[in-house]
Amino acid sequence: MNQWMKDCAKAVVGTLVVVGGGVAAALGDNTITLVEGLSIAVTALGSGWVVWYCANTRYGKYAKAVVGGVTAGLSSLIVALDDQVVSYQEMTTAAVAAIVALGIVGAVPNDNEPTG
Numbered sequence: 001m002n003q004w005m006k007d008c009a010k011a012v013v014g015t016l017v018v019v020g021g022g023v024a025a026a027l028g029d030n031t032i033t034l035v036e037g038l039s040i041a042v043t044a045l046g047s048g049w050v051v052w053y054c055a056n057t058r059y060g061k062y063a064k065a066v067v068g069g070v071t072a073g074l075s076s077l078i079v080a081l082d083d084q085v086v087s088y089q090e091m092t093t094a095a096v097a098a099i100v101a102l103g104i105v106g107a108v109p110n111d112n113e114p115t116g
Contacts, residue, residue, distance in 0.1 A: 069099065
């Protein structure tokens with residue numbers, strides 16, 4: 001099995017684990033609400049795409065940071081949608097979460113990236 005196939009397999013397994021865990025948690029009350037469904041989708045897309053793209057391109061560290069920031073911001077907005085209204089405070093919180101995640105994820109090097 002070549003490296004590309006291994007990376008794809010990791011992305012698929014990681015996405016299935018995230019979706020399975022999210023669905024299991026959401027089905028505690030035997031229903032999946034819109035907010036829970038969006039949360040599962042954003043997390044699954046972010047995790048699967050990042051695992052595959054970061055391992056297969058030279059722009060992986062940038063993609064990892066951008067997707068980390070977008071996922072954090074969207075996840076914060078999804079939580080804010082619980083009451084069907086997004087206030088300015090919640091938008092600010094989402095923006096701060098996205099910026100902080102972008103910086104933190106971007107600062108952590110990939111395994112195959114030289115440090116120093």
